[in-house]
Amino acid sequence: MLVAAHRGLVKTTTGVALLVAVATAVTIPGVYFFAAYKSEQRQINLEAEQTARTLGKFVYTHPDHWRWQSHRLDELLSYGAAYLRDSHRRIVSDDGDLIAAFGTSPGYPSLSGIFRVSNGADVVGFVEISYSLWPLIRQTLFVSAIGVLLSTAVYLTLRSLPLRALNRVLADFETSRTELQTANASITSLNDELEQRVIARTAELKAAQEELLRTERLSALGQVTATVAHELRNPLGAIRNSVFLVGEKTQHRGLGLERMLARTERNISRCDRIVNELLDYTRKKTLTARPTPLDAWLADVLAEQTVPEGIALCEELGTPGLELAFDADRLRRAVINVFDNACQAMAEWHEREPGRDALSLTVQTRSSGGRAELRFIDTGPGMTPELLEKAFEPLFSTKGFGVGLGMPTIKQIMEQHGGGMDVSSEPGRGTTVVLWLPVENQQEEAA
Amino acid sequence: MAKALKILVVDDDVDVAESLADILEFDGHDVALAHSGQEAVRHLEERAFDIAFLDVVMPEMNGVDCLCKINELRPETKVFMVTGYSVDQLLNQAADQGAMGVLFKPVAATRMREILRTCA
CATH class of the missing domain: 3.30.565.10 (Histidine kinase-like ATPase, C-terminal domain)
Known part of the structure; x- marks a missing residue:
C-alpha cells in the first residue's frame, strides 16, 4: 500500500514539475517576444510618423517639385536608420507610386509601420518603414534556451524537493517499521511465553486446588473417622465382650446358639475392619x-x-x-x-x-x-x-x-x-x- | 482356673466397663468398676488391686493422670491402658509412667485372659 502511495506521489510531483517547467519554458520567451514586438512596433510607428511629419514640412515648402528632390528625400529617409537596423524605408505617393526608398527589403517575416504625409491640407503620400523580425526571433530563441535551462532546473528542483523529503520520511518510516516489527516479534514471543506460563500456572493451580480439596476432604474425614472410631469401638467392645460371655455361659448346654454367636462375632470383626480401614488411611503414621x-x-x-x-x-x-x-x-x-x-x-x-x-x-x-x-x-x-x-x-x-x-x-x-x-x-x-x-x-x- | 485377681476396670463408657467386668467375674476374679478417674482414685484409696485396666481418653481426669495417681497410691498395681484410638502422646506418657501395655478396643476376651494368665 505504501509503495503504491509512494509511486502515486512521485507521478504527481513529476507531472506538476513538468507542467511548471513547460510553463516556464513557454512563458519566458513568449512574454519576451511579445514585449519586444510591441516595443519595436511602437518604435517603427513613431519613426514613420516623425519621418512623415518632416517630409510633410518639406512638401509644404516645396509643393510642386518635392517628388524630384531625391537626394533630400534619401537623406530624410536615412535619418534614424542608425536606430533601426536593417530597416527598409519607402516613400509612396497617394496613388501608389514609389517615390524614394532606402535600404533593402527585409523579406518575411517583417514588421512595418506606415504614416501619411500631409502638406497641411491634403495627403500627398505615405512613409513606410519595414523591419526584419529575424533579429527578434534570434533573441527570443536565445531567451528560450535560457528559459529551457531555467525550467529544467525548476523541474528538477520541484521534482526532487518533495521526493527528498518523502525519501527522508520513507527512511524514517522504514526504520520505525523495522523497530516496530522487532518490538512486535518481541511482544509476540513474550505473549507466547506468558500464555505458556499462564497455562502451566493454571494447571499447577488446578492440581493444587484438587490436592487442597482432597486434603480438606480427608482432613474432615479424618476428624469424623477418629470420632466415629472412638465412638464405635466402645459399643463394639461392649457387644463383643457380651457376646463372648453369652457364648461361654451357654456352651455345652445344647441351646443351638453357636451359629448365631459365630455370625455375630464375624460381623463385629467386619465392623472392626471397617473402622481400622478408615483409621489407617486418615491417620498419618x-x-x-x-x-x-x-x-x-x-x-x-x-x-x-x-x-x-x-x-x-x-x-x-x-x-x-x-x-x-x-x-x-x-x-x-x-x-x-x-x-x-x-x-x-x-x-x-x-x-x-x-x-x-x-x-x-x-x-x-x-x-x-x-x-x-x-x-x-x-x-x-x-x-x-x-x-x-x-x-x-x-x-x-x-x-x-x-x-x-x-x-x-x-x-x-x-x-x-x-x-x-x-x-x-x-x-x-x-x-x-x-x-x-x-x-x-x-x-x-x-x- | 488361674488364681483370682483383684482387678479395677476404669472406663467412662458404662457398657464397656461392665461387659469387661462380666467376663472377668465369670472367670472368677474380684472386679471393681469405676467410670471416671476420680472414682478410680477413690477405689484405690480404699483398697489395693493387682491389676487395673485404664481407659486413656476420659473427661476431667484422663487415663495418664489416673496412672500417676495410682503410682502414688498403689505403686505395686500393674496397669494396662485401654484405648479406642491411638493418642500417641498420651500412650508414650503412659509408657514412661510404667504402664505394662496397651490394649486396643474392642478388646478381645482371649487377649485379656492371656494377659491375666501372665500376671497371675
Missing part, C-alpha cells in the same frame, strides 16, 4: 523402617494368607538376598490389601460366572532400574479404564461392603516409602498391580 530381606518377608506374609478355593497362588520371588529398609507393618497392610482385592475379585467373578478355570494370582519380585517391584498378577475380571481411574479415589468401592479406602491406602503407604503403585488392567483378562520401592545402587548391585 510415622514409618519405622528397618532393613528386611524382601523375598523372605513376602513369603512369610503370603504364607499367613488364606487363598480362596479355586484360585492358585504362584510365587515367583526373584530378588533373593535383596535387603530393603521399609516399615514391615505398613507394607504388610499394603500387600494384604492387594492380595485380598485380587482374591475377592476373582472369587466373586467365579461365583457370578462359574465354569472358569485357571484363576490364579502370581506374586513376583524383581529389581531393576533403581526400583524393587512386588508384582501381583491376577487372571480375574479386570477393570475398565474408567473404573481403574476411579479406583484411586477415596470412598470409591466396587465391593458390596467396605469403605473404598483400600487402593488409596496402598498408594499412600507406597508413597510414604518413596515408592509408588502402578495398576494396569484389561476387562476379562485380569489386573496387574505393581508396588515398588526405591533401591539404593549398592543394594541393587549386591542383589
Whole structure:
C-alpha cells in the first residue's frame, strides 16, 4: 500500500514539475517576444510618423517639385536608420507610386509601420518603414534556451524537493517499521511465553486446588473417622465382650446358639475392619523402617494368607538376598490389601460366572532400574479404564461392603516409602498391580 | 482356673466397663468398676488391686493422670491402658509412667485372659 502511495506521489510531483517547467519554458520567451514586438512596433510607428511629419514640412515648402528632390528625400529617409537596423524605408505617393526608398527589403517575416504625409491640407503620400523580425526571433530563441535551462532546473528542483523529503520520511518510516516489527516479534514471543506460563500456572493451580480439596476432604474425614472410631469401638467392645460371655455361659448346654454367636462375632470383626480401614488411611503414621530381606518377608506374609478355593497362588520371588529398609507393618497392610482385592475379585467373578478355570494370582519380585517391584498378577475380571481411574479415589468401592479406602491406602503407604503403585488392567483378562520401592545402587548391585 | 485377681476396670463408657467386668467375674476374679478417674482414685484409696485396666481418653481426669495417681497410691498395681484410638502422646506418657501395655478396643476376651494368665 505504501509503495503504491509512494509511486502515486512521485507521478504527481513529476507531472506538476513538468507542467511548471513547460510553463516556464513557454512563458519566458513568449512574454519576451511579445514585449519586444510591441516595443519595436511602437518604435517603427513613431519613426514613420516623425519621418512623415518632416517630409510633410518639406512638401509644404516645396509643393510642386518635392517628388524630384531625391537626394533630400534619401537623406530624410536615412535619418534614424542608425536606430533601426536593417530597416527598409519607402516613400509612396497617394496613388501608389514609389517615390524614394532606402535600404533593402527585409523579406518575411517583417514588421512595418506606415504614416501619411500631409502638406497641411491634403495627403500627398505615405512613409513606410519595414523591419526584419529575424533579429527578434534570434533573441527570443536565445531567451528560450535560457528559459529551457531555467525550467529544467525548476523541474528538477520541484521534482526532487518533495521526493527528498518523502525519501527522508520513507527512511524514517522504514526504520520505525523495522523497530516496530522487532518490538512486535518481541511482544509476540513474550505473549507466547506468558500464555505458556499462564497455562502451566493454571494447571499447577488446578492440581493444587484438587490436592487442597482432597486434603480438606480427608482432613474432615479424618476428624469424623477418629470420632466415629472412638465412638464405635466402645459399643463394639461392649457387644463383643457380651457376646463372648453369652457364648461361654451357654456352651455345652445344647441351646443351638453357636451359629448365631459365630455370625455375630464375624460381623463385629467386619465392623472392626471397617473402622481400622478408615483409621489407617486418615491417620498419618510415622514409618519405622528397618532393613528386611524382601523375598523372605513376602513369603512369610503370603504364607499367613488364606487363598480362596479355586484360585492358585504362584510365587515367583526373584530378588533373593535383596535387603530393603521399609516399615514391615505398613507394607504388610499394603500387600494384604492387594492380595485380598485380587482374591475377592476373582472369587466373586467365579461365583457370578462359574465354569472358569485357571484363576490364579502370581506374586513376583524383581529389581531393576533403581526400583524393587512386588508384582501381583491376577487372571480375574479386570477393570475398565474408567473404573481403574476411579479406583484411586477415596470412598470409591466396587465391593458390596467396605469403605473404598483400600487402593488409596496402598498408594499412600507406597508413597510414604518413596515408592509408588502402578495398576494396569484389561476387562476379562485380569489386573496387574505393581508396588515398588526405591533401591539404593549398592543394594541393587549386591542383589 | 488361674488364681483370682483383684482387678479395677476404669472406663467412662458404662457398657464397656461392665461387659469387661462380666467376663472377668465369670472367670472368677474380684472386679471393681469405676467410670471416671476420680472414682478410680477413690477405689484405690480404699483398697489395693493387682491389676487395673485404664481407659486413656476420659473427661476431667484422663487415663495418664489416673496412672500417676495410682503410682502414688498403689505403686505395686500393674496397669494396662485401654484405648479406642491411638493418642500417641498420651500412650508414650503412659509408657514412661510404667504402664505394662496397651490394649486396643474392642478388646478381645482371649487377649485379656492371656494377659491375666501372665500376671497371675
